Amino acid sequence: MATRTRRPAGARPASKIPQLPWRSPQPAPIVLVSGPEEVCAERAIAGLRDYLRAEDPSLEVSDVRADAYAPGTLLSVTSPSLFGEPRLVRVAGVEKCTDEFLAEAISYLSHPQEGATVVLRHTGASVRGKKLLDAIRSGTGGGVEIACAAVKRDSDRYDFAAGEFQAAKRRIAPAALRALTSAFADDLTELAAACQQLIADVEGDITEAVVQRYYGGRVETSSFVVADTAIAGRYGEALIALRHALASGADPVPMVAAFAMKLRTMARVVGVREGSASLAARLGMKDWQVDRARRDLVGWTEAQLGLAIQAAARADAEVKGASRDPVFALERLVTVVATRSPFGS
Incomplete structure (x- = not known):
């Protein structure tokens, strides 16, 4: 007898509608833009507008708030006008929608208006509107979904920035791309703006020197510069970089996190004799990260690496409240990493 695979309780049913990348949106009667990454969602929605406007410059664009909804609005803005222009309706706040919007939107799925594209933005911050999302994902209304997952990992930010330059058909040196993503490691919106500024302002290939010229202050004070300098064994430079970063307002917590991330990556590849590509694929990393x-x-020796990882774990606890002096905790971490020996030895 065939066995049935049971879905875990609370798991989302498999979507039956096309899943589109946010960089390449396509119109449909219903477009669900889901997920928390606002930069990607904004790009997707703007891309849909540009796509539709290129097809017909007479496109009518309407904005609706699902959390401050006036009954009848959805049908009103999607109904054909006298001249039959195409309509784009952008609905924000679906994760906080009113009961009236929820009822009308579910009803609308059964009879979408011809010539109308309705974009529903749901951040995933709540389960509000789940019935509507499930109906869309079941295929009701002929919709598509553009998922905008959170960009958290360094490799994801690197891919995001690389995609910005690829989309603009511009070349950026790998070292320049790493410097740029390190400089804006904490804010994807700022990273996106920095990429677009370089694309708009710089002619020709974008080099590391160009990134330094534009964002040298950010690069110099970034957590990763401090970590890189200490790991390279340049103790004096690492302390200067640390003090510069702290004077510029850097937070000790992400600074320790930068050390921990790099040391963990080193620990994952130490002693492994395997090609960069295959090792990166096996570990879920990028080739350049392995290199x-x-x-x-x-x-470095394995004993020194173990000592540094222990120091990073101690510093992490101290900058999160276990010590009254997070600056000293950072200086001790830099000392242990840069000298590759116990503190005070």
Whole structure:
């Protein structure tokens, strides 16, 4: 007898509608833009507008708030006008929608208006509107979904920035791209703006020197510069970079996190004799991350690496409240990493 695979309780049913990348949106009667990453969602919605406007410059654009909804609005803005112009309706706040909107939107799925594209933005911050989302994902209304997952990992930010330049058909040196993503490691919106500024202002290929010229202050004070300098064994420079970063308002918590991330990556590749591509695929990393970790490991022993990882764990606890002096905790971490020896030895 065939066995049935049971879905875990609370798991979302498999979507039956096309899943589109946010960089390449396509119109449909219903477009669900889901997920928390606002930068990607904004790009997707703007891309849909540009797509439809290129097809017909007479496009009518309407904005609706699902959390401050006036009954009858959805039908009103999607109904054909006298001249039959195409309509784009952008609905925000679906994760906070009113009961009236929810009822009318579910009803609308059964009879979408011809010539209308309704974009529903749901951040996923709540389960509000789940019945509507499930109906869309079941195929009712002929919809598509553009998922905008949170960009959290360094590799994801690197891919995001690389995609910005690829979309603009511009070349950026790998070192320049790493410097740029390190400089804006905490804010995807700022990273996106920085990419667009370089694309707009710089002619020709974008080099590391260009990134330094535009964002040198951010790059110099970034957490990763402090970590890189200490890991390279340049103790004096690392302390100067640390003090510069702290004077510029850097937060000790992400600074320790930068050390921990790099040391963990080094620990994952130490002693492994395997090609960068295959090792990166096996570990869920990028080729350049493996290559960088191997360069960072030059001159390190496994015992020294273990000592540094312990120091990073201690510093992490101290900057999160276990110590009254997070600056001292950071200086001690830099000392242990840069000298590759116990503090005070």
